[in-house]
Amino acid sequence: VQYPITVEEIGKVYGVGEGKAKKYGTEFAEFIKKYVEENDIERTQDMVLKTVANKSSHKVFIIQSTDKKIDLEDIAKAKNLSMDELLKEMERIVYQGTKLNIDYYIDENFDEDIVEEFMDFMKESESDSM
Template sequence: DDDDDDDEIMSSAVKSGGGGGGDETLLAMLKDLRSSMARRLKLQPWVIFTDAALEDMTILYPTTIDGLTHCQNVGEGKAKKFGKEFMELISRYIEENDIVPPDDFVLKSPPNRSYKQRIVNCIDHRHSFDDIAEALDIDMDELLDKIESIVYAGTRLDIDYYIEQEVDEDKVDEIYDYFKEEAESDSIADALKELGPDFTEEEVRLVRIKFLNEVGN
């Protein structure tokens, strides 16, 4: 069923582990590297790799682009853009500590990509999100979930045409600046608390997608 498909292949161990059981020493090193890279690139750390992605790295010990794409919220584009230093750190770490990376993860069958490709095509043709959701027989929340998954994984999606129709320009600027300057994570709840009652969850999610697309991909 398409509704159950993820946009990226993920190991069953990561899915069941929920980020638990990883290498805490390596996690601290990865977070330090992410912070250093964020300062250098003038990005928020979570834009580079989310905490969930780093936690998966401490379980899978990925040292290749393909290995990184088995981590949550990491697609080939993001792995290629930000992954080199992380793979080098992990390679050194497993060598210095005589760690044998797992090679017996049972991967899911490749997911049906029809949702992703249809969404990308529709957005490329500047279709209304309401029309896209109706065509896919899903609600707006589900559509935004899928778009977020696509963008987090590193695929660029220009949704400015829809934001311009749906969100006041001043609101766009304020939400964008929040994620660029203030946000310590990608949390929508934290954003809504900071921005106040004049902003809706959908508005914040739309601008977060725009921000991630422009800054992180």
């Protein structure tokens, strides 16, 4: 369990970027610090790294590759990932707040009517879960 009590430490929490840390960090850090003091919680001084180096390199590679409109199968092969693993990694990237534009892949690999039907379904859906 992490108890970040500075903006810098909050920025190291998985899923929190520098922007979020700067925007919301001070208020959260003060709240957490007060909670830690009031409950006599002993903090670990070694903060957990934001991401494992391997996953971080996957993230950067995936973002750069989709920006260059590289085929998803080629991205997966380059990182020795299955398509399922690649898609899960891409989902994590998106949930962390980074936009991935894969229109080029969708246009190339899926029938326009199917894409349109899927988009209509997602617009009407109450959640992002299928």
